[in-house]
Amino acid sequence: MKQKTLFIIALVSLLLAFVGGTLLYTAQKEDKSAQQSDTQRAALVRMHSPTLGNADAPVVIVEFLDPACETCRTFYPLVKEMMAANPDRIRLVLRHAPFHDGSDKVVAVLEAARKQGKFWPALEALLAAQAGWAPNHTPQVALVWKHLEGLGLNFEQMRADMTSPVIANLIAQDLADARTLRVTQTPEFFVNGKPLPSFGYEQLKKLVDDALKDTQRR
Amino acid sequence: MNTTEPSARMRNETAAWTLIFGAWLVASASTLGALFFGEVMQLPPCVLCWYQRICMFPLALILPIGLFPLDRKVVRYALPLAVPGGLFAVFHLLLVAGVIPESIKPCTQGVPCSETVIEWFGFVTIPLLSVVAFSTIVALLIAAHFRSAK
Numbered sequence: 490m491k492q493k494t495l496f497i498i499a500l501v502s503l504l505l506a507f508v509g510g511t512l513l514y515t516a517q518k519e520d521k522s523a524q525q526s527d528t529q530r531a532a533l534v535r536m537h538s539p540t541l542g543n544a545d546a547p548v549v550i551v552e553f554l555d556p557a558c559e560t561c562r563t564f565y566p567l568v569k570e571m572m573a574a575n576p577d578r579i580r581l582v583l584r585h586a587p588f589h590d591g592s593d594k595v596v597a598v599l600e601a602a603r604k605q606g607k608f609w610p611a612l613e614a615l616l617a618a619q620a621g622w623a624p625n626h627t628p629q630v631a632l633v634w635k636h637l638e639g640l641g642l643n644f645e646q647m648r649a650d651m652t653s654p655v656i657a658n659l660i661a662q663d664l665a666d667a668r669t670l671r672v673t674q675t676p677e678f679f680v681n682g683k684p685l686p687s688f689g690y691e692q693l694k695k696l697v698d699d700a701l702k703d704t705q706r707r
Numbered sequence: 708m709n710t711t712e713p714s715a716r717m718r719n720e721t722a723a724w725t726l727i728f729g730a731w732l733v734a735s736a737s738t739l740g741a742l743f744f745g746e747v748m749q750l751p752p753c754v755l756c757w758y759q760r761i762c763m764f765p766l767a768l769i770l771p772i773g774l775f776p777l778d779r780k781v782v783r784y785a786l787p788l789a790v791p792g793g794l795f796a797v798f799h800l801l802l803v804a805g806v807i808p809e810s811i812k813p814c815t816q817g818v819p820c821s822e823t824v825i826e827w828f829g830f831v832t833i834p835l836l837s838v839v840a841f842s843t844i845v846a847l848l849i850a851a852h853f854r855s856a857k
Binding site for chain 2: 492493495496499500503504506507510511514515673
């Protein structure tokens with residue numbers, strides 16, 4: 490009998506320690522994310538990133554996106570919807586997080602399209618045709634081109650631009666920043682510097698709505 | 708002669724129970740610790756960590772079955788989990804320490820096993836905790852086995 494009591498006490502204390510540790514850790518983490526370090530703030534927005542929307546918008550959404558990621562494809566129109574519902578008040582900053590093997594080459598194609606002023610149309614075309622050029626989640630840059638026809642892009646120029654070290658450096662910088670910010674999955678969102686508490690559309694919507702309300706009051 | 712004496716036998720039984728109980732304590736603490744690293748701190752486990760988890764988690768469940776009522780045979784069922792788990796842990800520790808070269812590590816994709824994600828007091832890493840836990844469990848179980856054999 491005494492042994493049973495001992496066992497139960499030990500089991501309960503272990504479980505309590507686990508729950509207590511979890512609560513303590515989550516509380517500490519929230520504290521930390523509230524006061525981001527300077528290096529993290531610097532890593533969040535770079536001058537080189539493509540942006541969409543009013544440059545003076547009070548709410549800035551930073552999105553880490555992989556063109557080959559299905560969830561990114563699902564979220565893209567939802568973010569656009571939020572921007573359309575609040576014209577001129579939301580700006581989208583896009584950071585590249587090509588986590589799929591071969592996705593970095595597709596990002597290079599997009600950056601080459603950007604040189605011709607067609608980054609966003611190209612991104613939208615590729616997201617829409619994702620299954621066509623990334624069969625079985627394997628991005629193949631050779632399959633990308635036919636989905637970009639009709640955008641009036643100069644493919645020859647793009648093929649030359651794709652290999653430029655400027656674009657390679659830009660992608661490397663974005664990947665390094667993703668590491669600094671502990672972005673391990675895509676899409677990842679930061680709204681005015683705040684990360685999502687947990688992943689989901691509702692959480693993103695709430696974060697954006699709160700930020701909009703905050704700026705309205707001021 | 709001595710073994711048939713009831714009080715000595717009782718003492719042996721209690722000692723064996725306590726040793727297995729100790730092994731269970733270590734296994735449960737390690738299981739919850741691993742879950743804390745993985746689920747709460749969200750550190751993705753590398754391949755070698757998964758093999759060690761496969762050996763550790765069942766111990767937390769099997770050992771109590773041998774405690775109520777005391778069944779010495781539980782040592783026979785638990786050691787085949789604890790010993791390979793310990794070997795994986797030692798391999799992992801040597802990999803992190805750089806004794807085993809990178810080229811023969813079994814995992815290349817995802818989280819590299821040679822990466823150190825936690826370092827307390829300058830030397831306590833997750834693989835070290837694992838080695839300590841597995842060897843403690845093996846030692847306690849072997850001690851329990853010899854206690855009950857007498």
